[in-house]
Amino acid sequence: MNVAIIRDFGTSPVDADISRIARTTRCIAIVGLSPKEARPSWGVARYLKSQGYRIVPVNPVYSGKTILGEIVYPNLHAIPHEVGVDMVDIFRQPEAVPAIVKDAMASLPQLRTIWMQLGVTHPIAANHARAQGLFVIEDRCPKIEFPRFR
Template identity: 60%
Template sequence: MTQHQDDDIRKILSATRVIAVVGISPNADRPSHEVAHFLQSKGYRIVPVNPGQAGGQILGELVYADLAAIPDEIAVDMVDIFRRSEAVPEVVEAALRHLPGLRTIWMQLGVAHEAAAATARARGVTVVMDHCPKIEYPRVMART
C-alpha cells in the first residue's frame, strides 16, 4: 500500500466508532467472528448482521437480520462485509438506504465490487476493498 492509502485507512479507523459486521459467524473459529472480536477489543462497537442468527447474540451484541433492521439510534458509521463479492451490491444498496451516518464500506480480503464501490463513493462514502481491518489496524495505527 502507498503512504496515501495508509493515511486514508488510519483516518477511517480513527474516526469509526460503530461497525456493522455483515455475515458475522457465531463460530469463534471463523474469520468474521475473529475480526469482529478484535475490533471490539480495540473499542469499536460491533453490530452483528446475520439473518440466520437474528435475535440471538454474538460477542454480547444483539444480532440483526439485515442492515434495515438496525435501529436508527445505533449510529453505524462503517459496514464491514464478510460476503462474497456477488452479494456486495445488495449490501451496499441497503447500507446507503438505511444507515444515514454511514461513512465507510469495508470489503474483506478477497471481496471487491467496483460498481458497488462507485455507487457508494458517488454518495460520499469511503470504500476499502480486499483488506482486513484486523491486519490493517496494528500496521497503520502503530504509527499514530
C-alpha cells in the same frame, strides 16, 4: 562505522483513508458475522470489540440471538438509527455486495465507510458508494490494517 539509511516512502491514498477510518470509526456493522470462533469474521469482530469499537452483528440465520454479547440483526435495515453505525464490514461473496451497499446507504444515516474483507471486491458497487461520498476499502481486513494507524 554503521550508517543507517532511512527512507520515507510516504503513504498511499488508501493508507491515508485507512488511517482516518481507524481513528474516526466508532460503530461497525459486520455483515456475515458468524458465531463460530474458528471463522475469520468472529476473530475480526472480537479484535475490533477489544479495541473499543462497537460491533453490530448482521446475519439473518442468527437474528435475535447474540454474538460476542451483541444482538444480531437480520439485515442493515433492521438496525435502529440511534445505534449510529458509521462503517459496514462485509464478510460475504462479491455478488452479494451491491445489495448490501444499497441497503447500507438507504438504512444507515451516519454511514461513512464501506469495507470489503479480504477476497471481496466489487468495483461497480464501490464506485457507486464513492459517488455518494463514502470511503470504500476493498480486499483488506481491518484487523490487519487498523493496528498500523491507531
